[in-house]
Amino acid sequence: MATTTTIVPSAGPVVGSRSFLSRLREGDEIARIITFLFAASVVLITLLLVFELWQGSVLPRHKFGFNFFRTSVWDPIFDQFGALPFIYGTLVTALVSLLIAVPLGIGAAIFLAELAPPRISDTLEFFIDLLAAVPSVIYGLLGVFVVIPLMREYIQPALKNTLGFLPFFQGPMYGMGFLTAGIVLAIMVTPYIISVSREVLLSVPRDQREAALSLGSTHWESTWKVVVPFARAGIMGSIFLALARALGETMAVTMVIGNAPVISASLFSPGYSIAAIIANELTEATSNLHYQSLIELGLVLFLLTFILNGLARLLIVATTQRGGGMGNA
Amino acid sequence: MKRIAVLLLAALALALAGVVWADSALLINGAGATFPYPIYSKWFDEYHKTNGAAQINYQSVGSGAGIKQVTEGTVDFGATDGPMNDDQLKAYKDKHGSAILHFPTVLGAVVPTYNIPGVTTPLNFTPDALVGIFLGRISKWNDPVIANANKGVNLPANDIVVIHRSDGSGTTYIWTDYFSKVSADWKDKVGKGTSVNWPVGLGGKGNENVTGLVKQTPNAIGYVELIYAVQNKIPYGAVKNAVGEFVTADLASVSAAAAAASTTMPDDFRVSITNAKGKGVYPISSFTWLLIPQKFTDASKRDAIKGFVTWMLADGQNYAENLSYAKLPKEVVAKELTALNKIQ
Numbered sequence: 162m163a164t165t166t167t168i169v170p171s172a173g174p175v176v177g178s179r180s181f182l183s184r185l186r187e188g189d190e191i192a193r194i195i196t197f198l199f200a201a202s203v204v205l206i207t208l209l210l211v212f213e214l215w216q217g218s219v220l221p222r223h224k225f226g227f228n229f230f231r232t233s234v235w236d237p238i239f240d241q242f243g244a245l246p247f248i249y250g251t252l253v254t255a256l257v258s259l260l261i262a263v264p265l266g267i268g269a270a271i272f273l274a275e276l277a278p279p280r281i282s283d284t285l286e287f288f289i290d291l292l293a294a295v296p297s298v299i300y301g302l303l304g305v306f307v308v309i310p311l312m313r314e315y316i317q318p319a320l321k322n323t324l325g326f327l328p329f330f331q332g333p334m335y336g337m338g339f340l341t342a343g344i345v346l347a348i349m350v351t352p353y354i355i356s357v358s359r360e361v362l363l364s365v366p367r368d369q370r371e372a373a374l375s376l377g378s379t380h381w382e383s384t385w386k387v388v389v390p391f392a393r394a395g396i397m398g399s400i401f402l403a404l405a406r407a408l409g410e411t412m413a414v415t416m417v418i419g420n421a422p423v424i425s426a427s428l429f430s431p432g433y434s435i436a437a438i439i440a441n442e443l444t445e446a447t448s449n450l451h452y453q454s455l456i457e458l459g460l461v462l463f464l465l466t467f468i469l470n471g472l473a474r475l476l477i478v479a480t481t482q483r484g485g486g487m488g489n490a
Numbered sequence: 491m492k493r494i495a496v497l498l499l500a501a502l503a504l505a506l507a508g509v510v511w512a513d514s515a516l517l518i519n520g521a522g523a524t525f526p527y528p529i530y531s532k533w534f535d536e537y538h539k540t541n542g543a544a545q546i547n548y549q550s551v552g553s554g555a556g557i558k559q560v561t562e563g564t565v566d567f568g569a570t571d572g573p574m575n576d577d578q579l580k581a582y583k584d585k586h587g588s589a590i591l592h593f594p595t596v597l598g599a600v601v602p603t604y605n606i607p608g609v610t611t612p613l614n615f616t617p618d619a620l621v622g623i624f625l626g627r628i629s630k631w632n633d634p635v636i637a638n639a640n641k642g643v644n645l646p647a648n649d650i651v652v653i654h655r656s657d658g659s660g661t662t663y664i665w666t667d668y669f670s671k672v673s674a675d676w677k678d679k680v681g682k683g684t685s686v687n688w689p690v691g692l693g694g695k696g697n698e699n700v701t702g703l704v705k706q707t708p709n710a711i712g713y714v715e716l717i718y719a720v721q722n723k724i725p726y727g728a729v730k731n732a733v734g735e736f737v738t739a740d741l742a743s744v745s746a747a748a749a750a751a752s753t754t755m756p757d758d759f760r761v762s763i764t765n766a767k768g769k770g771v772y773p774i775s776s777f778t779w780l781l782i783p784q785k786f787t788d789a790s791k792r793d794a795i796k797g798f799v800t801w802m803l804a805d806g807q808n809y810a811e812n813l814s815y816a817k818l819p820k821e822v823v824a825k826e827l828t829a830l831n832k833i834q
Contacts, residue, residue, distance in 0.1 A: 237658075238681035305702050313707070335651060335707065337692055420656030420693025431692045437656075441695060444552035445658020445684040447578070452558075 211463065218457035220450050229457060235422045235438070237446070242454035244461055246422035250339065250432035251465065254414060255407040257343025257428065258350055263400055265347070266354025270396075273355065274362035275384045286359065293352035301416035304345040309336040309417060312344075317429055328426040337419035340428035345417050346410055350403035357402060361395030362388060394477050401473040408466055411436040435462040518794055521549040522556020522569030525660045525715060526778045529596055529813045530569070533806050537798055540805075544794035553660045554684055560781050561585060566791055568781035569595075571660020572667070572684065573760035588785040591833065592759040593799055593826055594777040596807075596815035597748050599716040599739040600664045601726035601774070603701065606631055606646065607708050613727040614639040614736040617672035617765075617773075620729070623650055623711060624669065625676065626690035631709060639730070646709070653703045653712035656693025658684040664776040665713050668764035716744070717814035731773040732765050743772035744816040752821040759822075759829070775816075785834050792833060799830055 184190040221229060221242055232243030273282045313336030320330045365388045373383035389396070411434075419431025420441065435458050446452040520530075527550035534546040551559070553570040560568030561582050573592055574582075582590045602615055619636045622628035628635055632645040655662045666682040680686050694700035697718040704712040705724070716739045719726045728736040737743045750768030755761055765773045780799070786792035803826055807817045818826075 234687065236687035237685045238683045238687065241687075305699065306706075309703075310706055333649065335692060337703070415656065415695050416699060420695070421688070421691065433693075441657040441693070442685050443555075443658075445554035447554040447557060447575075447684060451685075 211460075214456055214460040214463060218453050218460055221454040221457045224450065225454075229454075230461070233422065233424055237442070237448065237451045240448065240450050242450070244435075244458055246424050247433050247435045247438055247458060248461060248465065249424050250342075250418065250422075251408060251434040251436070251462070253339050253428075253432065254342040254346055254418065254434060255404060257340060258346035258407045259400065259404060261344065261347035262351045262354055262403055266351045266399070266403070267358055267396060269351075269355045270358035270362060270399075271384060271389065274359045275380075275388065282359075286356070289352045289355050293356060297349065297410060297413045298416075300345055300349050301413040303348075304341065304413060304417035308341055308345055312336045312341050321429075329428045332425070332427040332429050334429050335419065335431060337417055338427075338429050338431045339418070339425075342414050342418040342432070342434070343428070345413050346407045349410065349413060350406050353403045353406060354396075354399045357399035358392070358396045361392040361399070364395075365391045393480055397473070397477050397480065401470065404469060404473070405466060408469070409436055409462065411440045415440060435459075435465075516544045516790055516794055518544055518546045518567070518791055519549075519565045520546060520556075520567045520569060520780075521551050521559045521565045522781070523553045523571045523660050523778055524550040525553075525571045525598060526569065526596060526815070528717070529810060529815050532809055532813065533798075533802055536809065537801055537806070541797065541801070544798065546794075546798065552658060552684075553663070554658055557781065560590065560783070567783070567795060569779065570781060571776065571778050572663040572682075573762075573779060574781065586783065586785070588783065591782050591784055591829065593780045593782060593829070594759050594818060594822060595780055595802060596810045596818065597744050597763075597775055597777055598664075598815055599744045599747075599772055599775045600661050600668075600713050601716050601719050601739045602711060602713050602729065603704055603719055603724050603726045604711040605704050605706075605708060606648075608646065609643060611640075611643055612725065612738065613643065614730065615727050616730045617668075621669050621673040621676050624652060624654070624688070624690070625673075625679070626652075639736070648709040651707050651710040652688075652691030653694055653700055653707070653710050654688050654691050655696070655700055655713075657695050659696075660684065660776075660778065661697065661713065661715050662686065664764065664774060667762055667776070668774045671762075671765040716740075720814045729773055731771050732767045733769060733771070735769065737770060737772045739772045739774070741811055741814070741816045743770055744775045745819065746770045747772055747775035748777070748816065748822065749819045752819045755822060755825060757829070759826070782833060784832055796830055796833055800827070803827060 181190065225232070225242060229242065229244050230248070231245060232241070233245040234241045234243050235246070236242070273285055277285070313334055317334040317336070317340075321334065324330045369387055369391055370383050373387040374380070378386065414434050415437035418434060418437060420433055420437060421431040422433045422438075423430055425432070439455050439458055443452070443455050446455055527548070530548050530550075534548055538545050548569075553572060556568040556570050557574055557578055559565045561578070563586070574590070579590065602620060604613065613636075616635065616639050619628065619639065622633070622635055629650055630647055631650055632647045637645055663682060663684045666676075666680065666686050669680070670677040670682040680689065692703065694703045694712070697714045700712045700714055701718065701722060701724055704710045714724070718724075726739070728738040730736050746768060747763050747766045750766040750771050751761060751763040759777075759779065761777070763775055763777065766775070782795060782799070786795075803818070803823045807823070810817045
């Protein structure tokens, strides 16, 4: 979009005087049409996806209507399907993961971009990109063989002893559950936050830092009060990328969450997520209603991602207006 | 540079065409159950080697998906761990105008596996104990229902952690089919199926995840396929059968279950042999089936599939025991050979 608005004014009179055919011959029009088609395909695929999910979930939409979102029984044998525990599990695990990953990721990004010597920064960046590329089933295995035993033997008892008065840290400790899934997700999404935030911080113009330093601020003050606010939109973007991944993560979550459709305030409790139950039950769903209810869960996940993404955009707009620093970025 | 690229591309295209050409001789596609996948892949490989002609591709996508795909006609045959129900048979008939036939291939069993710190002797489980545990009514290992069948074993007063399969699976079907037969309560409250609404417990994905969770969670109980338990050397308990003996699952006791059921085998082979009556019978056993359409439009495919089933019922059976599946009883083999003539 930006290129067309900047080019058209200067090239305006020329464009007007050339015929469509000559523009076609010179290739401009062809390039325009082809790139337009590419851009349009994204919208088309999204629409097609929603259409397919909508079409594929006729039975449960008619049978359960809005109750699909309010009930919490999931019984393939007696044909009762409610999405609430899965929506709850998806949101809670994503929230827990962000609570852990955001401070960790942004802190690490600030260190890498502002404080670390370039050689260390680049080396670490290599490892972080490597972490971001590890297949999720590997994180699932890590969760099963390392995180779950650690949680059951050490972390959960410790939390229960110190913070046990809170409803979040009560009940039996299996090792699996919301908290474990959130932690494994946090391990998975932190590299995204670090990698993107670091790039954004590095791209903050040098004069911003120099101006802050010349006004007498310390290194940390220039970083925290000038550079980070300047890069706020980009950092937000990295967080929403992480959120999207956490919402849709399937394999690693299903291996550690306990796969029981339970709604419980306790983070020790086993739970279930939308992506996990689709992956678990779709291949063996024998009744049409069961199959289509899973498709409707897919639609719910899509809407959830859509709504959260929309909120994210609003948040970015709101914060950049308040900050004002992003006017030229 | 450009010329080299073009040449390379042409060579690649030729190579690809060659591969496609070589495979296009006769390709048969099947999809379904994961439980018999180890032996199916062995069979299809051996059959292709010995008979050359037909290449059979099998995707182990799950029984439900197998039934779905064969009904939609996207594969030539399906495979399932639980027989198709009447609605599904009707759906097939409505779509294709002809029936679909079940052919048992081998037998397998599902076993209870557990991890109780300090207990090393194999445990005995009564149906009441198993159902009670999985319904959540029995919550401690030293509950009298469990302890009475295990005199002399020092069972702890710990809470039982139930682990079940979270993914839909034939293993769950066999397990819950057995529970539905031995407990009216289970039948009314939970029922049988590839995925059910579990009253208690945590879900693990696949045999390997269930095993992993049982192994590392103290006081856990779960269920896995017999071959999986044997190959991974996991301890498992004996189950009390319909005539009152505690039987440990092995090839002999699973075959005994098939033999006990073979006299009453219905003509369409859709039979559940869980809780079969007879001496030495392991009660949580089951056939697994191929789903073959009765009418083929492509005669060469029909002949190839019939050829494969004939081979599978004879030579193919010899591969079963090495992979810890039980062979079909002779009566069933004879009956299947007759049924094979129905395929046109």
